[in-house]
Amino acid sequence: MSSLEDRRRVILEEIANRRIETQEQLVTALRERGIEASQASVSRDITALRLVKADGRWTAPTRGLPTTNRFEERITGRLLSVDAAGDHLLVLRTPPGEAQGVALALDDLSPEGVVGTIAGDDTIFVAVIEAAAGLEVAGWLRSLIPGSGVRG
Amino acid sequence: MSSLEDRRRVILEEIANRRIETQEQLVTALRERGIEASQASVSRDITALRLVKADGRWTAPTRGLPTTNRFEERITGRLLSVDAAGDHLLVLRTPPGEAQGVALALDDLSPEGVVGTIAGDDTIFVAVIEAAAGLEVAGWLRSLIPGSGVRG
């Protein structure tokens, strides 16, 4: 019986059911449920659960928000170029057979402004809401291409 | 012009294009771009922009804090049927023109097991990791169809 697992389960319940604004509040909430833990442990749990403090309260994000890292892992080395075709379409090139995977990763993240993607074998079309969003997304994607300068 | 607006715009650019882990890094990044600001101001900007620190880096959430209820609002009445095509693909039907919106709502929520979606005009393909996840997602989606019968 892992008290660690139990505690983390309760943490998820608590942040889902009441407004928890600090880790100390979480410590208190846990104690009310018979679980003793220090703020330090709660901090570690929060890291492990990849929780996020948004709008002043701790929440479990829906996927996409905190998965930036994971996304970057999934895409790095599989993205060759990023080009714009007009204001609303980005065209990404990948090695053969990689487009589906990269496009799925992109779908998982759903960056601001991206409306959708369609992937072929080595090409992905990314539809963006408006030009500014496209530029931002393009810049960020390019930063994932090895050997490309980060600041443009 | 409002240097405040400029600064916030640059903040969004910076966190999109490089990994920013602390507000002090943001202060430095701003200085490199010719914008002087204190950590205090950056902290206020972050609050105003509702940014969140996820996985150790500052990011712009893809959308606000989605609740299941909000998602259900977005989908209820716009989903006509849910069928399985094999173990890894669900096919959703919507009224004409609604598929994109429903698919976006689905992407926002990214239920466990859903790898990605592609939407046409009145049809959405939902790729799921494995059969069990597909059944679960399908069941849940069907529960959103008014007067839903069991299909597939």
Add this chain to the structure above:
DNA sequence: CCCTGAAATGAATAAATATACAATCTTCAC
């Protein structure tokens, strides 16, 4: 020009969160 009020800011500091480190449990091989 001088006021006034609202918004924005930085310095200092309070508050909140993450981590180093040592102690204590678990697991598992022997």
Add this chain to the structure above:
DNA sequence: GTGAAGATTGTATATTTATTCATTTCAGGG
């Protein structure tokens, strides 16, 4: 059983972030 390796934990503290408060800036009215 004993002991080693690794996980988990709390305390104390370092680091990071939010806030207080005094000051500055700027627009508009006189």
